[in-house]
Amino acid sequence: MTAFDRLKKLCDKQGISVNTLEERIGLGKNTLYSWKKKVPTGSNLSKVADYFDVSTDYLLGRTDNPNIEGKGEEEFTTFFRIDTKDVPEEHREKLEEELRDYYEYMKNKLKNK
Numbered sequence: 001m002t003a004f005d006r007l008k009k010l011c012d013k014q015g016i017s018v019n020t021l022e023e024r025i026g027l028g029k030n031t032l033y034s035w036k037k038k039v040p041t042g043s044n045l046s047k048v049a050d051y052f053d054v055s056t057d058y059l060l061g062r063t064d065n066p067n068i069e070g071k072g073e074e075e076f077t078t079f080f081r082i083d084t085k086d087v088p089e090e091h092r093e094k095l096e097e098e099l100r101d102y103y104e105y106m107k108n109k110l111k112n113k
Helices: 003-014 018-024 032-036 042-052 056-060 072-079 089-111
Strands: none
Touching (some): 003 032, 003 089, 018 032, 018 042, 042 056
């Protein structure tokens, strides 16, 4: 998967076009389409990573984990401070999954306002 493929996938997930992303992060029209033929470098790579809150390593295909090292779990647990002692063990994993989905939904919704 190329950097452009990953970029396109992230855009699709948020329901925006690549051209819309370029406008939002201050790039010229069709700038990111060059990623189809060459490996991105420098500030444009950082701008895209910052916009989607993913690592540059993820965009470059060096990892399949989009999370920035050390950020995801701490941010998540700070956001949801809940007492799960009354939740049966077999349901805790599902609860965490649902909370993560909701958290991502809200993050994307607020980012796109």
